[in-house]
Amino acid sequence: MERTGIAIAGNILVDSVKEIDRYPDKGMLANIMEVSRSVGGCVPNTAINLAKMKSDIPIRAIGKAGADEPGRFVVEQLQAEGIDTRNVVLSEKEATSFSDAMTVQKTGERTFFHYRGANRTFGPGDIDLDKLDCKILHIGYILLLDSFDAEEEEYGTVMARFLHDVQERGIQTSIDVVSDSSGEFARKVTPALRYCDYAIMNEIEGCAVSGLAPRDQSGKLIVENIRKTLEQFLEIGVRRRAVIHCPEAGFCMDSETGFCVVPSYQLPEGYIKGSVGAGDAFCAGCLHEIYLGSTAEEMLEYAAAAAAANLSRADAVSGMRGAGELRKMAADWEKQKI
Numbered sequence: 001m002e003r004t005g006i007a008i009a010g011n012i013l014v015d016s017v018k019e020i021d022r023y024p025d026k027g028m029l030a031n032i033m034e035v036s037r038s039v040g041g042c043v044p045n046t047a048i049n050l051a052k053m054k055s056d057i058p059i060r061a062i063g064k065a066g067a068d069e070p071g072r073f074v075v076e077q078l079q080a081e082g083i084d085t086r087n088v089v090l091s092e093k094e095a096t097s098f099s100d101a102m103t104v105q106k107t108g109e110r111t112f113f114h115y116r117g118a119n120r121t122f123g124p125g126d127i128d129l130d131k132l133d134c135k136i137l138h139i140g141y142i143l144l145l146d147s148f149d150a151e152e153e154e155y156g157t158v159m160a161r162f163l164h165d166v167q168e169r170g171i172q173t174s175i176d177v178v179s180d181s182s183g184e185f186a187r188k189v190t191p192a193l194r195y196c197d198y199a200i201m202n203e204i205e206g207c208a209v210s211g212l213a214p215r216d217q218s219g220k221l222i223v224e225n226i227r228k229t230l231e232q233f234l235e236i237g238v239r240r241r242a243v244i245h246c247p248e249a250g251f252c253m254d255s256e257t258g259f260c261v262v263p264s265y266q267l268p269e270g271y272i273k274g275s276v277g278a279g280d281a282f283c284a285g286c287l288h289e290i291y292l293g294s295t296a297e298e299m300l301e302y303a304a305a306a307a308a309a310n311l312s313r314a315d316a317v318s319g320m321r322g323a324g325e326l327r328k329m330a331a332d333w334e335k336q337k338i
Helices: 042-052 067-082 115-123 157-166 183-195 202-211 224-237 279-291 297-312 323-333
Strands: 008-009 012-020 032-040 060-064 085-092 099-104 110-116 134-144 172-177 198-202 241-245 249-254 256-262
Touching: 008 042, 012 067, 032 042, 032 067, 032 099, 042 060, 042 067, 042 134, 042 279, 060 067, 060 115, 067 085, 099 115, 110 202, 134 183, 134 279, 157 172, 157 183, 172 183, 172 279, 183 202, 183 224, 198 202, 198 279, 202 224, 202 241, 202 297, 224 241, 224 256, 241 279, 241 297, 249 297, 256 297, 279 297, 297 323
Parallel strands: 008 060, 008 134, 012 099, 060 085, 134 172, 172 198, 198 241
Antiparallel strands: 012 032, 099 110, 241 249, 249 256
């Protein structure tokens, strides 16, 4: 079987993005300045961002939504970008998952209130691996997919077994995780790392797995701990590249070329309209360059530009641009100092 394209599997939801003047203290009031609706979750965010790069890479969506108006909305948005949705299951029993994303207008910082919905029951039984003909399968988010996060006697988690089975079919695997405060990172993420070709996550998530502090008491990034975390990921079993992104930079440990760092871009004052989906945009940039065979440094440059494009809009996908424009951004914009 000839394998082409990238399949994006996992969370599908609708984001209700509410721009607020400030995040209130408990019991206090904040003003909602603007309300919009968009797709959300790993599958729509990452898949649509990849499609908007217009590189003629076949993109497939795999997941579960409700057989309701929000579910149809998500499928229509995916199809409008030319994404294959034949592997999106519409459940008659579960409603489409959604998040209320509260975005502070001045800073772009966001907080999510999430309803798990149909994602709760999405599992390996919804995916026919024998018919999967992609080159890369990316799945997220670990810690927000109940069926995949369940314990499994031999592999540790159902997700780990699934990734093993995907690799056995000659498909490269990639994972993303979600930030939460459950304390379950090491237990639920570590088994999956053993069966990944690529692991892409932010500094909080990565260091929650390694047990190392990502920042010191002043908030300054501890680069050595980021490096040690990525080294640990490869020691656990990540085959090709482990990647950590944060506002200051992107970091990669490549199994062949070692460690590299690419600082983020300096953005003009007022440029940032929101950070919903910025991690997915960065992830899409990484997958795009991995598929094209770029070096680790080229990958991080492009992914940083993709994340910067995302920040120009309040929702998760509207800010993405074509690959040519992203490469021009990467060449022209100045970088931060870390």
